Amino acid sequence: MEPKKPFFEVVAERLIEQLKAGTAPWQRPWEPGQPGAFIPMNPTTGKRYKGINAIHLMGQGRTDSRWLTYKQAVAVGAQVRRGEKGTPIQYWKFTEEEPKTDEQGGPVLDAKGEPVMEEVKLERPRVFFATVFNAEQIDGLPPLQRKEQTWDAVERAERILHASGAAIHHGEHDRAFYRPATDSIHLPHKGQFPTADNYYATALHELGHWTGHSHRLDRDLAHPFGSEG
Incomplete structure (x- = not known):
């Protein structure tokens, strides 16, 4: 049985994969689903996750x-x-709290x-581990307030997207990607993009990947850009 990898190695490996794919969790042409909500937070304590935890949670898509x-x-x-x-x-x-003692070693009382x-x-220092779930995995929480789209659609770009016939889904993930297995494009909510330029640049970029499917230009999608393949 292989030994369990240290937490920092698991996070680092996932982050390296995202960087290779060009999807670093802190570099996005769209805003996260809520104003001020870029950093993952705990709604019961009101505190934001920090350091490696924040990076790890942001990378979950x-x-x-x-x-x-x-x-x-x-x-x-x-x-x-369930599941x-x-x-x-x-x-x-x-640090931890301990009873304060006097010079004789006796307890100091209030x-x-x-x-x-x-x-x-x-x-x-002691390390502790916990398991957390995203609000999308939980029933009974109030819905997240979505930002409204503040920019006007660009007719020419919309025509390109529509004429392609590509299956484009919005709001399922906080990332943009083309999935060859389902031949579909996935984008954040339109309201998360601050400008039309940001939205169409992202959508058309993913449409470029979509054109490489075996039913279209049949490009090699198995090897990332810059690799020998």
């Missing part, structure tokens, strides 16, 4: 920025759907006779 644990979902009357797979995160503990606690730096 979700359009909803809300992530929470199974227990947190249940606590707000929601329910993770949904959670995403691991990790956090470090560098006015109510309760022990006074103080924060002590750990000699060895």
Whole structure:
């Protein structure tokens, strides 16, 4: 049995794959589904995920920025759907609270006779792991408020997209890609693009990939740009 990979290796490998595919999670010509929601956040604590956790969660391709644990979902009357797979995160503990002691080593008490606690730096930081689920995997949460489209459609570009006959889906993921297996293009909601230029540049880029299908130009789609293939 192969040893389990360290968390940082799992995140790094996924990030490298996305960079090779040109889909780094922080570089997008569209905005995430909600104002100020670029960084994944926990709706029960109101805090944003940081560091490697933020990068890992942004790389999951979700359009909803809300992530929470199974227990947190249940606590707000929601329910993770059966069969949904959670995403691991990790956090470090560098300090912990301990009873404060006096010079003789006895406990220091407050006015109510309760022990006074103080924060002590750990000699060895401890790492903890948790599993979180995206709001898209949970029933019972209020829907995410979507941004409205603020730009006007470009007729010429729309004609190109429509005349192609390509199957174009919006809002399923927080990323843009062409899927050869289903011969379909997937884009974020139109309202997430700040300008028409951003939207059509992305849509037509994916349409370029779509033209390489075996039923059309039959290009080699198995090897990424720049590879020997």
